[in-house]
Amino acid sequence: QVQLVESGGGLVQAGGSLRLSCAASGHIFSRAAMGWFRQTPGKEREFVAAIRWSGGSTSYADSVKGRFTISRDNAKNTVYLHMNSLKPEDTAVYYCAAASTWALEGYEYDFWGQGTQVTVSS
Secondary structure, eight states: OEEEEEEOOEEEETTOOEEEEEEEEESGGGOOEEEEEEEOTTSOOEEEEEEETTTOOEEEOTTTTTTEEEEEEGGGTEEEEEEOSOOGGGOEEEEEEEESSOOOSGGGOOEEOOOEEEEEEO
16 A cells, blocks of 8 residues: 655745645555646646656656656655746646556556645736
8 A cells, every 4th residue: 555645735826836745655665656647627637747766767748848847755755746937727636646657647546645736826
């Protein structure tokens, strides 16, 4: 089992920055990849970014490329999502997830956090 707890969400003005954290516990060593997803009411869950625990290679959705950065601290079992130049369309509940293989699709992730709300005002 893996437990994931997100934090760092909040209200920010357009152009501002936030850093989300995802603290992982349990059998996290069995997970190969960590991802961030987001969802707004009435819309499907959207992939944002992913990172390998080992090696640190990353992948980003086109909508956030150049503005968001995913990183990890293996010693703290924590994954971060640094969000810069935020736009109102980034408003969503952001979820952290863990997968046993490298994955970019939500269905490939088998452990999820409870989510943290990010609201960007115009």
